[in-house]
Amino acid sequence: MATPTGLAIAPTARASRGLWHDALRRLLRNGPALIGLFFITVFVAGAILAPYISPYDPTIGVLSDHLQGPSLTHLMGTDKQGMDEFSRVLYGARISLTVGVVAVMFGLIGGIIVGAIAGGAGGVVDGVLMRVIDVLLAVPGILLAIGLVAWLGHGEIQIMLAVGISYSPMFARLLRGSLLAIRESDYVIAARSMGASPVRILVRHMLPNAMTPLIVQATLAAATAIIDVAGLGFLGLGPGDPRIAEWGEMLTDSRSFLQSAPYLILFPGAAIVISAIGFNLLGDGLREALDPRLKR
Amino acid sequence: MARFIIRRLLVAIPVLFGLSVILFLFLRLLPGGGPAEAILGQHATPQLVAQISATEGFDKPLYEQYLTYIGRLLHGDMGSSFIDGRQVADTFLIRFPGTLELTMGAMVFAVGLGIPLGRLAARHPNSWIDAVVTVISLFGISIPVFVLGYTLAFVFGVQLHWLPTFGQIDPRLDVDPVTHFAIIDAMLAGHWYVIDAVSHLILPSIALGSIPLAVFTRITRASVIDVSNEDYVRTARAKGLTDRRVNDRHIMRNAWLPLTTVIGLETGALLAGAVLTETVFSWNGVGSWVVTSIQNHDFIVVQSLVLIFAVIFMTVNLIVDVGYAFLNPRIRYS
Numbered sequence: 065m066a067t068p069t070g071l072a073i074a075p076t077a078r079a080s081r082g083l084w085h086d087a088l089r090r091l092l093r094n095g096p097a098l099i100g101l102f103f104i105t106v107f108v109a110g111a112i113l114a115p116y117i118s119p120y121d122p123t124i125g126v127l128s129d130h131l132q133g134p135s136l137t138h139l140m141g142t143d144k145q146g147m148d149e150f151s152r153v154l155y156g157a158r159i160s161l162t163v164g165v166v167a168v169m170f171g172l173i174g175g176i177i178v179g180a181i182a183g184g185a186g187g188v189v190d191g192v193l194m195r196v197i198d199v200l201l202a203v204p205g206i207l208l209a210i211g212l213v214a215w216l217g218h219g220e221i222q223i224m225l226a227v228g229i230s231y232s233p234m235f236a237r238l239l240r241g242s243l244l245a246i247r248e249s250d251y252v253i254a255a256r257s258m259g260a261s262p263v264r265i266l267v268r269h270m271l272p273n274a275m276t277p278l279i280v281q282a283t284l285a286a287a288t289a290i291i292d293v294a295g296l297g298f299l300g301l302g303p304g305d306p307r308i309a310e311w312g313e314m315l316t317d318s319r320s321f322l323q324s325a326p327y328l329i330l331f332p333g334a335a336i337v338i339s340a341i342g343f344n345l346l347g348d349g350l351r352e353a354l355d356p357r358l359k360r
Numbered sequence: 361m362a363r364f365i366i367r368r369l370l371v372a373i374p375v376l377f378g379l380s381v382i383l384f385l386f387l388r389l390l391p392g393g394g395p396a397e398a399i400l401g402q403h404a405t406p407q408l409v410a411q412i413s414a415t416e417g418f419d420k421p422l423y424e425q426y427l428t429y430i431g432r433l434l435h436g437d438m439g440s441s442f443i444d445g446r447q448v449a450d451t452f453l454i455r456f457p458g459t460l461e462l463t464m465g466a467m468v469f470a471v472g473l474g475i476p477l478g479r480l481a482a483r484h485p486n487s488w489i490d491a492v493v494t495v496i497s498l499f500g501i502s503i504p505v506f507v508l509g510y511t512l513a514f515v516f517g518v519q520l521h522w523l524p525t526f527g528q529i530d531p532r533l534d535v536d537p538v539t540h541f542a543i544i545d546a547m548l549a550g551h552w553y554v555i556d557a558v559s560h561l562i563l564p565s566i567a568l569g570s571i572p573l574a575v576f577t578r579i580t581r582a583s584v585i586d587v588s589n590e591d592y593v594r595t596a597r598a599k600g601l602t603d604r605r606v607n608d609r610h611i612m613r614n615a616w617l618p619l620t621t622v623i624g625l626e627t628g629a630l631l632a633g634a635v636l637t638e639t640v641f642s643w644n645g646v647g648s649w650v651v652t653s654i655q656n657h658d659f660i661v662v663q664s665l666v667l668i669f670a671v672i673f674m675t676v677n678l679i680v681d682v683g684y685a686f687l688n689p690r691i692r693y694s
Contacts, residue, residue, distance in 0.1 A: 199378040202670040204632030291504045333507035340502035
């Protein structure tokens with residue numbers, strides 16, 4: 065029995081180390097992916113360093129300075145309450161990136177749990193879970209998130225949960241599909257014939273080999289999550305505290321000043337677009353790096 | 361084929377049943393006390409709560425409430441709004457044409473521009489044209505509809521005064537809402553009012569169509585490149601067929617297959633995107649109705665609209681799958 069173990073396990077371990085090593089090398093040679101990584105780094109740095117580099121308090125406005133255009137004193141101008149737009153965009157990065165990324169993580173965790181149980185167990189369990197997923201997928205994503213926020217109430221955690229739940233069916237389906245595809249692979253059959261428990265086979269052998277598409281999808285989902293979170297804020301379903309700078313809510317607050325102060329739309333809008341571009345470029349780069357056959 | 365359609369319809373039943381249970385519980389388990397309290401919000405007084413609980417049956421046992429709810433649904437009764445007292449179904453019939461018009465406008469824009477762009481990029485892979493098309497599609501998926509909507513409104517409305525940015529038709533024009541499709545009603549009214557209706561549709565369609573535009577461009581490009589490398593395309597060229605004939609008869613016919621699936625999926629996504637677009641352009645459709653209903657705590661309307669959106673979404677997916685079988689003789693559903 066010793067030989068089959070060696071045959072079954074060793075190639076998996078070696079292939080997986082090699083895969084990640086090669087993928088990283090390919091990623092670092094991918095120009096667009098590096099641009100994406102650069103955008104993300106800039107925003108993450110801005111979010112972390114906001115208390116040190118923002119010139120004004122983002123929650124305190126000077127009413128006599130309201131609706132001033134961009135200048136040296138206010139790089140991105142001021143809003144209707146005289147708050148410094150640049151400081152608010154910087155602080156907004158904290159909310160938007162954190163909420164967006166954590167929402168995707170929630171969705172990923174939920175999706176992995178459901179997808180692993182469905183794909184690992186199969187049979188009735190799989191059937192029931194997939195019908196539940198069908199129900200959730202029948203409601204278009206942002207509408208599901210809107211309904212959930214309306215139900216859960218305002219707040220950052222609620223938004224993370226709502227967006228996360230709206231993403232988890234997609235992850236669950238993806239993981240289940242990958243798991244089903246590798247269920248009859250040689251190394252899984254070998255592990256099974258060795259007497260490994262179903263849970264061990266799932267966790268040690270199947271999941272690590274099924275994660276690649278999930279990682280790519282999660283990176284791309286971070287881009288749409290940032291857009292969705294801003295969309296909720298835009299619809300008045302944001303964190304709920306008007307003092308908190310959130311890109312989507314900043315846009316809503318500015319829409320009556322489209323004529324007189326278009327920069328109030330421009331800067332938070334550009335922040336959302338550039339961070340979404342960052343995650344989209346990185347996601348595409350990761351996909352090409354992890355599956356070189358896709359590159360043309 | 362008939363068997364396939366029937367089977368798909370049968371599969372839809374448990375999904376709709378599950379959704380109806382979730383939506384039923386959504387209303388009953390709203391935080392803030394009970395459904396009556398949640399609907400009334402800050403206006404809740406013990407008398408009003410008791411009154412609404414009695415008329416809506418919130419005071420009965422849950423299973424009894426569910427049976428009443430599902431019984432009403434099956435009779436087409438989706439309840440009525442707490443704000444204006446009108447039946448959800450009545451308001452829906454008035455507002456849905458607006459959303460349909462917007463969705464179709466966005467689809468025309470996305471298909472009409474996305475497929476030629478994708479073909480163009482595929483014909484010159486890895487050239488500067490390809491790079492420009494890739495950047496356009498990257499922007500398309502990265503820009504939220506409301507950011508693009510305001511940008512378009514600012515440039516073409518506020519600055520250039522070329523296009524209207526508000527509503528479906530100029531309210532000063534004497535147009536009777538007959539069909540509630542702004543363009544058709546404007547045609548019926550005559551006087552070339554239809555030009556005004558179409559001009560109102562342009563900016564919202566572009567804003568809503570940006571994401572599908574990006575998706576179609578990418579899929580077309582990938583699919584055309586894929587098919588172009590097939591043996592039968594090489595054979596067709598070797599036979600001496602013209603470029604045009606090879607493109608139309610051999611490449612595009614096959615490249616259309618993945619596109620139809622994606623076009624169907626995006627139609628569902630467009631309905632959801634309409635929620636944001638309609639809010640930006642003050643469009644009188646179902647999407648903006650969802651938003652105002654949530655803001656007004658009109659949860660019975662929200663509950664019904666989510667169900668309607670899901671039914672539309674599932675119907676579109678079914679049509680796509682059936683259409684796919686017609687287009688692709690290699691697939692036979694049995």
